Amino acid sequence: MIEEAIHEILADAGNPDAVALSALLPHARIVTGSERGRDLPYATLNLEGNLPEYRANSGDMRQCSVRFQLWHDNHEAGCEIRDALEDLFENKSFDTSTAKIVCSRHQNTFVLEEEDGVWQFNIQFDIKATRV
Amino acid sequence: MASKLEWHGKEFEKHLSQATATGLKRAGTFYWQKCREAVSRPNTGVSVKVTRGVPGGNKRTRTIYPNPSKPGEPPKLRTGFGRRNIVVNHDPKGKYTRVGVSANGMYMFYLEVGTRRVARRPWLLRTLINNQEMIGKLAATGGNKK
Numbered sequence: 001m002i003e004e005a006i007h008e009i010l011a012d013a014g015n016p017d018a019v020a021l022s023a024l025l026p027h028a029r030i031v032t033g034s035e036r037g038r039d040l041p042y043a044t045l046n047l048e049g050n051l052p053e054y055r056a057n058s059g060d061m062r063q064c065s066v067r068f069q070l071w072h073d074n075h076e077a078g079c080e081i082r083d084a085l086e087d088l089f090e091n092k093s094f095d096t097s098t099a100k101i102v103c104s105r106h107q108n109t110f111v112l113e114e115e116d117g118v119w120q121f122n123i124q125f126d127i128k129a130t131r132v
Numbered sequence: 133m134a135s136k137l138e139w140h141g142k143e144f145e146k147h148l149s150q151a152t153a154t155g156l157k158r159a160g161t162f163y164w165q166k167c168r169e170a171v172s173r174p175n176t177g178v179s180v181k182v183t184r185g186v187p188g189g190n191k192r193t194r195t196i197y198p199n200p201s202k203p204g205e206p207p208k209l210r211t212g213f214g215r216r217n218i219v220v221n222h223d224p225k226g227k228y229t230r231v232g233v234s235a236n237g238m239y240m241f242y243l244e245v246g247t248r249r250v251a252r253r254p255w256l257l258r259t260l261i262n263n264q265e266m267i268g269k270l271a272a273t274g275g276n277k278k
Contacts, residue, residue: 034203034204034246034251034252036248036249036251046252048254048257048258048261049257049258049261049262065257065261069245069246069252071248112245114247114248116248118248120245120247120248122245
């Protein structure tokens with residue numbers, strides 16, 4: 001549910017932050033799950049925690065942690081994409097066809113250089129969402 | 133009617149500080165144990181006959197590990213080196229507690245986040261999220277029922 005909603009947000013042409021992100025990293029280069037052997041740059045999207053849903057007055061609420069991993073061979077360009085991603089999801093709420101994201105908060109970011117010189121950016125968000 | 137107010141601020145501060153330190157310590161230790169549990173599923177080695185030897189290598193048998201962890205699962209246990217290097221560190225003043233890997237077990241961090249060539253095997257953050265309710269309770273109460 002949440003992965004679908006996030007992809008919908010990323011592909012939303014009416015959202016200026018999503019358009020800015022797409023200009024730096026096309027939506028087709030962000031995939032769910034693990035992906036290896038792709039051409040750089042690309043990003044993956046994974047749910048870290050899958051906490052049980054609980055009842056709220058706006059429907060069943062689900063709380064989870066979403067981690068984007070971005071691989072880029074250029075550190076500065078990677079930082080730009082990271083900033084665009086944070087701009088898109090930091091303290092925002094979204095209405096999508098699959099879920100209503102009530103709250104999205106930036107939780108953590110770190111960068112590491114892999115042995116072949118490629119930079120890995122880890123960007124983590126805490127998301128609360130209800131089913132539509 | 134006379135009333136008297138006694139202020140035990142210092143004692144209360146001391147009690148609160150000790151209670152918090154105890155709670156944090158218990159929560160940190162609990163999380164550390166859960167992390168060790170997460171990486172304790174065995175991938176027992178199997179001894180097989182060597183069909184093609186290498187110079188200086190064992191000529192009769194070698195050990196293979198036929199059941200490795202799948203991507204997305206916590207890493208499985210082979211030698212226990214990674215598990216031994218999961219450490220917990222309590223602040224002597226009781227201000228914080230840390231769980232992580234020591235420098236020798238840095239590869240466990242790469243298993244946690246994954247790399248371009250190695251799919252991730254999350255064991256640290258996922259364990260925290262899966263146990264956050266209990267960790268929160270321990271940190272708040274120190275395991276006491278009161």
